[in-house]
Amino acid sequence: MDAGALNERWRRNLESWAIPDEILAAAPADPWAHVPARFAGRTDRAVAEPEGPTLARVAEALPEGGAVLDVGSGPGGASLPLHDRIGDLVAVDSSAAMLKELMIRAEGLGVAATAVEGAWPDVEGEVPRADVVIAAHVVYNVPDLAPFFVALNAHARCRVVLELPNRHPMSWMSPLWEHFHGIRRPVRPIAEDAVALAAALGYDVRVEEREAPIERFTHIEDLAESVCRRVCLDPARSEEVASTAMELGMWPVPRDRWVTLWWDTRE
Numbered sequence: 001m002d003a004g005a006l007n008e009r010w011r012r013n014l015e016s017w018a019i020p021d022e023i024l025a026a027a028p029a030d031p032w033a034h035v036p037a038r039f040a041g042r043t044d045r046a047v048a049e050p051e052g053p054t055l056a057r058v059a060e061a062l063p064e065g066g067a068v069l070d071v072g073s074g075p076g077g078a079s080l081p082l083h084d085r086i087g088d089l090v091a092v093d094s095s096a097a098m099l100k101e102l103m104i105r106a107e108g109l110g111v112a113a114t115a116v117e118g119a120w121p122d123v124e125g126e127v128p129r130a131d132v133v134i135a136a137h138v139v140y141n142v143p144d145l146a147p148f149f150v151a152l153n154a155h156a157r158c159r160v161v162l163e164l165p166n167r168h169p170m171s172w173m174s175p176l177w178e179h180f181h182g183i184r185r186p187v188r189p190i191a192e193d194a195v196a197l198a199a200a201l202g203y204d205v206r207v208e209e210r211e212a213p214i215e216r217f218t219h220i221e222d223l224a225e226s227v228c229r230r231v232c233l234d235p236a237r238s239e240e241v242a243s244t245a246m247e248l249g250m251w252p253v254p255r256d257r258w259v260t261l262w263w264d265t266r267e
């Protein structure tokens, strides 16, 4: 398949994750929202304990004091752990709340950072090129992935590095969707589909997979709270959600598998 067909397949597969209108209309909270506090905590942990192939691939391509562009930055979990190596950071995110968390942390760590609020690649014209471009845990939010990749590539002097779970980040909840709504959730897209698209675009993409360094939840109450929101259930049902997750053998939740993809760019 060529890049156009793979992009179309990615888009269709991602669309198949849409929540049926009648369930969405009755949802007590936005099931798709990212919670800044959750990603802020994850960022603080990553800054305190920097590790993993994504950081290693960024670090090996980044000149001392080089420029990093972090797309879908959140509070900076994929870039700020390299704070002592970064000369200049541009963070792009469609969420002002996430960028606020990033700017607080960048200032505390002494990183010169600029925040650009908006969706990538819509805002690419406002963003300068960087030595290394990162996009971590973003692609399952991006229906039109080919232009997203092309704009990342065009902004990287040396390397593009992506991190993503090997399966859609909501996949682990599929048995609960079936239990509470009688709905079977899709399987695709998966990380291999993103790899195939990057390769079809002509990038010499390399891949490394590993177990996620963090648990998804440390307490079952956190799982129940998250599931109520994501599965469109009243928070008053959280005890029922917790006991159902236990009965279905879903607790403790196995760690995700995270995939790092990277390619070097030609000047």
Ligand SMILES: C[S@@+](CC[C@H](N)C(=O)[O-])C[C@H]1O[C@@H](n2cnc3c(N)ncnc32)[C@H](O)[C@@H]1O
Pocket: 034, 039, 042, 043, 071, 072, 073, 074, 075, 076, 077, 078, 092, 093, 094, 095, 098, 118, 119, 120, 121, 135, 136, 137, 138, 141, 142
């Ligand atoms: C799951 S969080 C990941 C944050 C961070 N990169 C990390 O790994 O911890 C995804 C972030 O991407 C942002 N986002 C999603 N789609 C985007 C897009 N097309 N352009 C810019 N930001 C986007 C969301 O607002 C959110 O902050």
